[in-house]
Amino acid sequence: MGRVDLDQFAVLRTPEGSAALDAAARVAGGDPLTSAAALRSAGVPADLAAAALTQAELRRRATGKFGPEAAGMFLTRAGLEQATRRVVADRRAARLRDAGVRALADLGCGLGADALAAARAGIRVYGVEADPLTAAMAAANAGAAGLADAFTVECGDATAFDVSRVDGVFCDPARRSTGTGRRIFDPKAYSPPWDFVTDLAARVPHTVVKVAPGLDHALIPAGAEAEWVSVDGDLVEAALWCGRLAELPRRATVLRAGAVHQLTGSGTEEAAVGPVRRYLYDPDPAVVRAHLVAELATALGATIADPSIAYLYADTPDVTPFARCLEVTDVLPFSLKRLRALLRDRRVGRVEILKRGSALEPERLRRDLRLAGDQAASVVLTRVAGAPTALVCRPTG
Ligand SMILES: C[S@@+](CC[C@H](N)C(=O)[O-])C[C@H]1O[C@@H](n2cnc3c(N)ncnc32)[C@H](O)[C@@H]1O
DSSP states (O other): OOOOOHHHHHHHTSHHHHHHHHHHHHHTTSOHHHHHHHHHHTTOOHHHHHHHHHHHHHHHHHHHHHGGGGGGOOOOHHHHHHSOOHHHHHHHHHHHHHTTOOEEEEETOTTSHHHHHHHHTTOEEEEEESSHHHHHHHHHHHHHTTOTTTEEEEESOGGGOOGGGOSEEEEOOBOBOTTTOOBOOOGGGOBSOHHHHHHHHHHSSEEEEEEOTTOOGGGSOTTOEEEEEEETTEEEEEEEEEETTOOSSEEEEEEETTEEEEEEEOSOOOOOBOOOOSEEEEEOHHHHHTTOHHHHHHHHTOEESSTTOOOEEESSOOOOTTEEEEEEEEEEESOHHHHHHHHHHTTEEEEEEEESSOOOOHHHHHHHHOOOSSEEEEEEEEEETTEEEEEEEEEOO
């Protein structure tokens, strides 16, 4: 399926394009060649059919991130991949509004997922986007959402935007290279540039920056609050809340089944070390990345079994949104032979393999275990006081 360029996008915005988009939405999701043939036999020119089908396919994929609103949005593949999901954008927008932000610059607004959320929250948003097609689509998305007055987009370089016009700034720098689309891991290679982004905090009283969840803690600006966010167990982003927005050093926000749970702390505490106990807790990735494992240990009355490994152990099973709890039935120094013998003995035919602090490849281990039986178990590969260890576990009620 073809990529959409500015000319094709202009055609998609005409009544003919709109009819092609409706037709594409009806056939999308099936075999691409059959869908294209269906559109062409309905009289849609080949180029327009390809562009409309690309949009229809991207809209289908975007539903998971944006909900039903995706059906009216204009999207690029790269823009969709980098866009913030609605549940996360809405929470950020509400926090900005509650902090008193009235006018927000979104510097590198992409397709506008964050900007739209802020506009829905009642904030006036000035989006700046360097890529002409993405900027045009963001503006169209504002119109489709009925927010054209609240969210306007200019195509240009975000570093030239006059931030004295706003009382808040949001920046979600591009973390993919424009040419190759490859992921950029080093924040210094982000665009807009990292120095510009971190300097915004000194210029605007309310600054928030979205970053990759793998961000090195050493790069967190002094005085900023760093928040890690997970959605249903997937770590989706980190955000740096600067200036007046910083409330505390570290926050883990866990969005699970529609509910919001937050754990906060210094990010510098160390959990007490102890033996493996009857219950193992596997913390949510947002808690681990926020360095809040010690705070969670305190809340659960738990200890860790190795200073560098984020599994927690306790004598009682608590229900917590911040970790999954398993009951430990066996503790073995790691040995393939012993593990295989034990699992065979228990008639375990299906294993879930979890690991922290082990270089073993779960799929390879699963093959090597050659399991047979009608029982299921969780096998946890880890280290206990430095020693490679396998824990056999079962779910708690
Ligand atoms: C990660 S995306 C933003 C996604 C957006 N927050 C969303 O959720 O839809 C970053 C965007 O910044 C744009 N960008 C990168 N450098 C820029 C610059 N110097 N000026 C303006 N836009 C820039 C890229 O084209 C890209 O669309």
